[in-house]
Amino acid sequence: MSPFYFGWLRWIMVYNSSIRYIDDSLFIDGIDLASIVRQVSTPTYIYSLKRVGENYRRIREAFAPLAAQIHFSVKANGNLAILRSLSRAGAGFDCVSAGEIDRCLRAGAPAQDIVFAGVGKTRAEIAFAVSAGIGWFNVENLAELHYINSSADDLGVDAVKVALRLNPQVTANTHPYMATGHGAAKFGLTADVIRDILTRQSDYPRLSIAGIHIHIGSQLGDTAATLAALDAALDLLAAHPRIRTINLGGGLPVAYRAHDAQPSLGDLVSELIPRLAGYDVLLEPGRSIVADAGLLVAELLYVKRQAGQVFYIIDASMAELIRPALYDAHHEVAPLRKTDREPVVAQVVGPVCESADVLARDRELPALQAGDHVALMTAGAYGMSMASNYNARPRPAEVVVSESGDNWRVSRRRETFDDLAQSDK
């Protein structure tokens, strides 16, 4: 039996409830991906609104014993159709810029359902958020409190709700670029600073300091650091029983490898229940709601054999999907049409002039030809939202497949050269 045979055995038919092969064609819900590519071309992000909704409900139900309010973290994916769909389903939103707040408002989200985090909010952003009437500021800086208070004063607004972001000095089990809760990180306030603020609340008469926020990182590998961070927050709050809200941030992990099971939330929730009795709980999941609902479709431009390697040069790059270059992240690569050609071990690379422009290393894939199409899987989070115009590449189109799963539309058109040039003088 050829070793490749084992390779073929590893091929899977079903990625999740929305993305799977039917016969030899890769489908998203009821739609053959190739039929979208014929009309929209590549590279293109394609999202299943059905899967987004399922992920949202799965998390909401898992955290139901805590009655947690879910705020989708917009940085993971700011597509307006996704924001609208989540807002209709009852989600709030976690934003890190006035631009993200604006998108949520345009998507029809009530301002009260928006929380505003971020280590460097400008005074203009603060004024924008106060005048919009957002639900919460997650504050990371002493001076920020003064700015919010004076903005509220200028606008005549009272009781602006604030959660203080604690830097709990715990190191999450994740990629170092995604760990935000360790002492050397720029994020949050130390426990001492928070204690001090809580004894001087009268310095901020327009504010209601009513919560503690912790977010220790993304794609968290286990629950230990989250629980340690929460314990640090509870310790701090023991002397301040008036504060009844804890925002646990995001970070719920996602399975990026085809054979990894979807991480279960049950263990985390059962550890949280006894600790959080009597608290109002907010969550800010991003990745876990959208990652596996989206993929990036690309065309194979060239097959290049060089230095003993096979390079599949595709028309998507680190400009459209930076995660492999930035975090050494893994995305499965799936051909839109299965073939029975012998597999090869390939380097899947983009056209950008950087050696880091590798989307997948040493991947066993079928022998593909120029003109074939592949999907980079689990690309719905931190894909398009981190895309750039590097190398003057217009950003890709985004397609959404409806919640019913049987029709699709371009929700954001592909950028043009005119889009790229229009702001230059």
Ligand SMILES: Cc1ncc(COP(=O)(O)O)c(C=O)c1O
């Ligand atoms: C403050 C905050 N909340 C929520 C999130 C969302 O994290 P994730 O997408 O891992 O759920 C992030 C991501 O970095 C964040 O910085």
